[in-house]
Amino acid sequence: MPAVPPPCQAARSTQEFHEDLFPDCVGTLPATGAQAWWAGDSQQVGRVSLHPTRRSTATFSSPVIACTQLQAADASSTDADADRSEGPGPEGGRGARLVWVCGGDYLLVSGFDSRSERRILLYRAQALPEGPLSVLGLDVAPSTLLPFYDEDTSVVFLTGKGDTRVFLYEVTPEPPYFLECNSFTSSEPHKGFVFLPKTVCEVREVEFARALRLGQSTLEPVAFHVPRVKKEYFQDDIYPPTRVWWEPALGGSAWLARQDGAAPRQPAAG
Numbered sequence: 001m002p003a004v005p006p007p008c009q010a011a012r013s014t015q016e017f018h019e020d021l022f023p024d025c026v027g028t029l030p031a032t033g034a035q036a037w038w039a040g041d042s043q044q045v046g047r048v049s050l051h052p053t054r055r056s057t058a059t060f061s062s063p064v065i066a067c068t069q070l071q072a073a074d075a076s077s078t079d080a081d082a083d084r085s086e087g088p089g090p091e092g093g094r095g096a097r098l099v100w101v102c103g104g105d106y107l108l109v110s111g112f113d114s115r116s117e118r119r120i121l122l123y124r125a126q127a128l129p130e131g132p133l134s135v136l137g138l139d140v141a142p143s144t145l146l147p148f149y150d151e152d153t154s155v156v157f158l159t160g161k162g163d164t165r166v167f168l169y170e171v172t173p174e175p176p177y178f179l180e181c182n183s184f185t186s187s188e189p190h191k192g193f194v195f196l197p198k199t200v201c202e203v204r205e206v207e208f209a210r211a212l213r214l215g216q217s218t219l220e221p222v223a224f225h226v227p228r229v230k231k232e233y234f235q236d237d238i239y240p241p242t243r244v245w246w247e248p249a250l251g252g253s254a255w256l257a258r259q260d261g262a263a264p265r266q267p268a269a270g
Helices: 125-130 252-256
Strands: 015-017 025-028 034-038 043-048 058-061 064-067 071-074 084-086 097-101 106-112 117-124 134-140 146-150 155-159 165-171 178-180 192-195 207-214 219-225
Touching: 084 125, 097 146, 106 125, 106 146, 117 125, 146 207, 155 207
Parallel strands: none
Antiparallel strands: 015 025, 025 034, 034 043, 058 064, 064 071, 071 084, 097 106, 106 117, 117 134, 146 155, 155 165, 165 178, 192 207, 207 219
C-alpha cells in the first residue's frame, strides 16, 4: 500500500495518482499549492504555486497539472514559478471536475453556474485565457458531475453520487462541440459508478463501455451499446486499438526526467 503524503492530511486537499505512473507518483492539492510526491517514501519531487482560492480538483497527467481555477502548470518542474496558463473557471462555488479530451488538446470541465445549474465547459488547452469554447447547461442537482472520457469514441459520461441518470455526450473540437447521446437512467439513486477496462466489452453486441453501478444494496453491471443494424460485421470505427490506460505507461523516475512514454495499445476483446 503506497504511503500517504503528509499534505493529504491537511484540510482542502485532493489526492490523485498520476494516471500513467500509478503507483509510483501521486499528486496532492493542499492549500499551499500543487505538489507531486513519490508514493513509496513520501518524498516530494515537484511543486508549483497555483491560485490560492477555489481549487477543487486537479488532474495529474502528462507533464501538466490542470485545476478548475483554471490554471495549468508544469508538474514535473520543482520551480514554483513554472510557466502556467490561466482562464476563467465555472461561476459557481461548488465542486468541479475536469478531464482531458480530443487527443489531449482540450479540457472538459464539469461544474456549476451561479444558480447551481450543473454544466459542462470545453476549453482549448493552449488558449485558457480565451475562456470556454462552449458551455452547456444540464440540470439542477446538488452533486458534482464526475466525468469519464472514452477516447476511442470521444464520448464523455457524466454522473454524480445520488443521481439516477448518466449523461452521455460526444465531444468534438468543432461546433457544436457537444452531441447528445442516449442517456442511462435507473430507478434508484446510485452511490458510485466506476468504468471497467475496454477489453471487457462485448464486441459482438457493439458494446463500447461497461461500468459497475453501486446501488443501495446492489452492485450491478451497466453496458453501453452503439445501435448498429449489421452486428455480424466488425465495427472498426468503434473499436480502434485501445489505449491500455489501466496500466502504467512510464516509471516515475523517467517522468521526472522529462521522458515521454506512450501507453501501449491493444485490440478490443470480444
